[in-house]
Amino acid sequence: MQIKYPNGQKSKITQNETSQKKPKNLKKSHLGVSFEDAINESNKFYLENNRAVIYKKPTPIQIVKVEYPSRNKAKISEAYYKTPSTTDYNGIYRGKYIDFEAKSCHEKRFAFKNIYSHQIEHLRKIKEHGGISFLLIEFSIYNRVFIFPVESLLKYYELSLNGGEKSIPFEIFEREGYEVKIGFRPRLFYLDEIDTIYADFFNK
Amino acid sequence: MQIKYPNGQKSKITQNETSQKKPKNLKKSHLGVSFEDAINESNKFYLENNRAVIYKKPTPIQIVKVEYPSRNKAKISEAYYKTPSTTDYNGIYRGKYIDFEAKSCHEKRFAFKNIYSHQIEHLRKIKEHGGISFLLIEFSIYNRVFIFPVESLLKYYELSLNGGEKSIPFEIFEREGYEVKIGFRPRLFYLDEIDTIYADFFNK
Numbered sequence: 001m002q003i004k005y006p007n008g009q010k011s012k013i014t015q016n017e018t019s020q021k022k023p024k025n026l027k028k029s030h031l032g033v034s035f036e037d038a039i040n041e042s043n044k045f046y047l048e049n050n051r052a053v054i055y056k057k058p059t060p061i062q063i064v065k066v067e068y069p070s071r072n073k074a075k076i077s078e079a080y081y082k083t084p085s086t087t088d089y090n091g092i093y094r095g096k097y098i099d100f101e102a103k104s105c106h107e108k109r110f111a112f113k114n115i116y117s118h119q120i121e122h123l124r125k126i127k128e129h130g131g132i133s134f135l136l137i138e139f140s141i142y143n144r145v146f147i148f149p150v151e152s153l154l155k156y157y158e159l160s161l162n163g164g165e166k167s168i169p170f171e172i173f174e175r176e177g178y179e180v181k182i183g184f185r186p187r188l189f190y191l192d193e194i195d196t197i198y199a200d201f202f203n204k
Numbered sequence: 205m206q207i208k209y210p211n212g213q214k215s216k217i218t219q220n221e222t223s224q225k226k227p228k229n230l231k232k233s234h235l236g237v238s239f240e241d242a243i244n245e246s247n248k249f250y251l252e253n254n255r256a257v258i259y260k261k262p263t264p265i266q267i268v269k270v271e272y273p274s275r276n277k278a279k280i281s282e283a284y285y286k287t288p289s290t291t292d293y294n295g296i297y298r299g300k301y302i303d304f305e306a307k308s309c310h311e312k313r314f315a316f317k318n319i320y321s322h323q324i325e326h327l328r329k330i331k332e333h334g335g336i337s338f339l340l341i342e343f344s345i346y347n348r349v350f351i352f353p354v355e356s357l358l359k360y361y362e363l364s365l366n367g368g369e370k371s372i373p374f375e376i377f378e379r380e381g382y383e384v385k386i387g388f389r390p391r392l393f394y395l396d397e398i399d400t401i402y403a404d405f406f407n408k
Contacts, residue, residue, distance in 0.1 A: 053329050055290055058264035061280065076265065076283040086259055090294060092301040095334030099296075125257050130299030 031187055035104040035138045035145075039089065042186035052191060054091030054098060060084050086122045089136075093191060094202050097131035099123065100147075104138045111167035112160050120157050123150045132198055136190060137177070139170055146177030147193050235391055239308040239342045239349075243293065246390035256395060258295030258302060264288050290326045293340075297395060298406050301335035303327065304351075308342045315371035316364050324361050327354045336402055340394060341381070343374055350381030351397050 031038040039056070046052040065078035087101040101119050103110065115135075126133035127150045135148040156168045178197055181189040195202070235242040243260070250256040269282035291305040305323050307314065319339070330337035331354045339352040360372045382401055385393040399406070 050329075050332075053326070053333055053335075058262040058286075058288075060262035061265045061267075061283070063265075074285055076285070077281060079265070079280040079283055081278055081280070082262075084262075092303075092330060092333045092335045095301075097296040097299075097301040097335075122257070125254075126296060128254075129257055129296045131257075131296045131301075 031138075031143075031182060033187070035102065035140075038187040039102055039136065039190075042188040042190065043089070043091075045186040046191060052091060052093040052098070054089055054093065056089050057084070057086070083116065084119070087119055087133075093132070093194065096198075096202070097126065097129075098194070099126045099131055099133045100136050102136045102138075104140055106140050108139075108141070108170045109167040110137060110170075110173070112157060113166070117157075120153060124154055126150070132194065132201070136180070136188075137173060139173070142170070143182070145180040145182060145188060145190075146173045147180060147190060147197065148173055148177040149197060152176040235342075235347075235386060237391070239306065239344075242391040243306055243340065243394075246392040246394065247293070247295075249390040250395060256295060256297040256302070258293055258297065260293050261288070261290070287320065288323070291323055291337075297336070297398065300402075300406070301330065301333075302398070303330045303335055303337045304340050306340045306342075308344055310344050312343075312345070312374045313371040314341060314374075314377070316361060317370070321361075324357060328358055330354070336398065336405070340384070340392075341377065343377070346374070347386070349384040349386060349392060349394075350377045351384060351394060351401065352377055352381040353401060356380040 033041070036056070043052070043054045043056070046054065060082040061076075062080045062082045063076055063078075064080065065076070067075045067077050069075055087099055089102060090097070090099040092098065099122075101115060101123065103114060105114075123133040123135070133150045135150075135153050136145065137148055138145045152172075156165070156172070160166050178193040180193050183189060237245070240260070247256070247258045247260070250258065264286040265280075266284045266286045267280055267282075268284065269280070271279045271281045273279055291303055293306060294301070294303040296302065303326075305319060305327065307318060309318070327337040327339070337354045339354075339357050340349065341352055342349045356376075360369070360376065364370050382397040384397050387393060
């Protein structure tokens with residue numbers, strides 16, 4: 001979940017907004033817990049309240065060696081992290097398939113190198129197949145979380161492939177994203193924003 | 205995926221149909237590949253043909269120890285298998301959320317001890333939220349594969365909780381399930397059966 005810092009990619013417009021330095025006193029999140037935990041707790045809350053069934057997919061692991069110290073007990077003694085085929089989260093909400101990638105950004109720009117192109121492609125496919133897909137992004141330095149719809153993500157991604165910016169500045173998320181209310185239960189009221197964004201889609 | 209043998213659970217009706225012995229020359233599957241591989245290949249085919257976006261979820265692993273033999277290279281040196289929270293497969297098909305558990309059965313009965321109760325509960329929730337959910341089951345000794353809809357699964361599961369049979373005989377899958385055509389590409393034509401079973405649901 002934690003992302004790397006953009007590699008000094010700067011434009012004239014945004015130069016004074018970006019910083020090469022780490023923000024001081026950088027916490028992983030101002031949510032009280034990590035962004036991932038905040039999402040997982042929210043999904044658990046939604047599940048308990050029977051509002052949605054959304055889970056984080058397990059981290060894909062390449063298992064190389066398994067030992068059996070005793071019968072019926074398998075110990076994995078050599079394994080490696082694998083590149084995920086798809087995104088972090090998926091499930092069902094109001095009868096619709098929902099799918100998103102979650103990113104915690106500690107800078108004032110979100111760089112495309114922090115998301116795999118096949119994940120963006122996956123989000124595009126979900127949209128084409130009639131699902132809801134988006135990027136859920138936390139800007140830890142601002143303590144703000146946004147839903148960034150797949151349409152916007154694709155627009156800037158395609159620009160980046162055609163010589164444009166390799167990152168999206170925070171201001172774009174403010175302008176084109178939908179801010180997620182942060183609270184206690186759930187920590188992230190992200191389904192309320194989904195209701196707003198996809199109101200017409202749900203009523204079809 | 206491979207399941208254990210039923211623990212001698214027998215009824216008067218089905219006693220002569222069940223066997224405590226392993227079938228001779230037991231192959232993991234007559235599909236040419238394992239049942240899991242057959243499903244994965246089918247999903248890959250459907251994805252390439254842009255018919256559906258369905259993936260197997262990674263196996264959940266509890267990571268205990270990670271070593272860094274070199275920078276940027278993480279080696280997991282102690283980990284254990286975890287109980288999956290949900291089912292094996294999910295995704296989107298014809299705009300609908302689809303979710304199923306896959307089981308390969310090497311006996312003439314499918315015993316409920318081979319599926320977690322929370323997985324059955326999960327399939328029930330998916331149905332209630334407007335998704336498509338089912339058990340995809342291979343009977344390796346017959347070389348036959350069935351979609352067993354969640355409604356049937358729940359019916360027999362509830363009977364089993366109320367003193368009924370703790371397993372479902374093959375004949376019930378023949379009668380209430382939908383047989384999946386086995387071929388080359390895809391190996392399992394399971395979405396064709398979904399089209400049939402859920403024809404009304406898709407047209408709503």
